[in-house]
Amino acid sequence: MSALHAPRQNHLLAALPAAEYEHLPPHLELVQMRLGDVLYEHGGELRYVYFPTSAIVSLHYVTKSGASAEIAGVGNEGMIGVAVFTGGETTPNLAVVQCAGYAYRLKSQLLMQEFNRAGGRRSGALQHLLLRYTQALMTQMSQTAICNRHHSLEQQLCRYLLQSLDRSASNELTMTQELIAGMLGVRREGVTEAAGKLQHAGSISYSRGHITVLDRSGLETQACECYQVVKTEFDRLLPRCD
């Protein structure tokens, strides 16, 4: 029986072999994340890296004119702070909490040490894992670019809901249409319309910030290929070892 909160609820931490994992827990700190919390912003240093268990974080960009859009999302399948081990220390983005929940955090410096220990006594599994995650993250970014270019608002909404669902424990999501619009970088009214269609079709049901997914496969049919491409790539690069 698993504890209410456990680091291994994060897939990356769960994928580490015991030998590499065992000395991490003393340094892993459970933190609560509230909607809208900013983990880092453009130019700010990353003091910690975060491994979400139940929270969902959005990597975001805000243009000079104030428009914004999500570049990639991170839930319990990933981590926030890739720039720590790629060496740039920061990125021109913003990491903001999109669904409240929990995450474990680790001092950046500590992660760096572990990452660079590859080739030494240990197997380098951590490095290997994080690099693969980085590639998966790049796939997500690529697909966001494509999706923004070629797919309709409704298709994107479906993709977004599905991705959020995969990161969520239940079939209910807590997010307003306003918030989704901010993520997709579109008008709130556009989301209202697209969501209305989905509700009409019986795929979802929502009210005041609570979305219940009734027909997951319906969403998958409506979604663009981007969802599957990203999912397939994540599964390929980071197979779950349940």
Added chain:
Amino acid sequence: MSALHAPRQNHLLAALPAAEYEHLPPHLELVQMRLGDVLYEHGGELRYVYFPTSAIVSLHYVTKSGASAEIAGVGNEGMIGVAVFTGGETTPNLAVVQCAGYAYRLKSQLLMQEFNRAGGRRSGALQHLLLRYTQALMTQMSQTAICNRHHSLEQQLCRYLLQSLDRSASNELTMTQELIAGMLGVRREGVTEAAGKLQHAGSISYSRGHITVLDRSGLETQACECYQVVKTEFDRLLPRCD
């Protein structure tokens, strides 16, 4: 006086300290790249990684419906085949030559060996460098996503021309409007119109696949912030050591 073709014309190879670079040349192979050559495609293995000197390569995605768009470009500032050391071996993308020219290639296996040698005798400068390049590439992808979402065709065209210019030796580019349209994922007619405006404004001049940039700063004014964001990030992560 530099040779006509030299590996060090590629900024990444040039940035390697002598101790790490010196044993690479025997394995570096100069290859000619023609317009449209495909270096790898979705699912195909990456037998080589490429370090362009004069060629420009586009990381592309083609949707099921046949639409396509560039995710990121790679010129003499970078390399093709990041997935080799991130461990995924392949990506769901396509790498296609966008401007004919030359590149040096290296067997993927060899790069992997070098990459993983960090922590051993050598300093790990290669690993460090490639990770930083990976981050820069991610910035480019992110910005492509944002640009596709929020910026006009004309702004994107300016950005694209500027990025190509930075990778080019002269102020002339060899690319048709049709090709540019394919890169941006828009209609050819849209490019004609936007390019017409730029020509009218005196920023560029073109005819049948030959574009001459007359007023670079004019383009920079018209371009969206994405160009500068990416450029600044590249300079920060991979400073030129000329």
Added chain:
DNA sequence: CACCGTCTGTGCGGTGCCGTACACAATTCC
């Protein structure tokens, strides 16, 4: 309960780009 802030629905004109179709100009090929 009445109130207010938040969330959602709807309508309307505007616009940037699409899809299509076709004309013309500049090269290359015989």
Added chain:
DNA sequence: GGAATTGTGTACGGCACCGCACAGACGGTG
């Protein structure tokens, strides 16, 4: 020198989404 190929210009209807404005509807708070 004529024909075929390739690159560019233009025009027109259509549509998805935008920006704005406002109305209703729900839910928590005093």
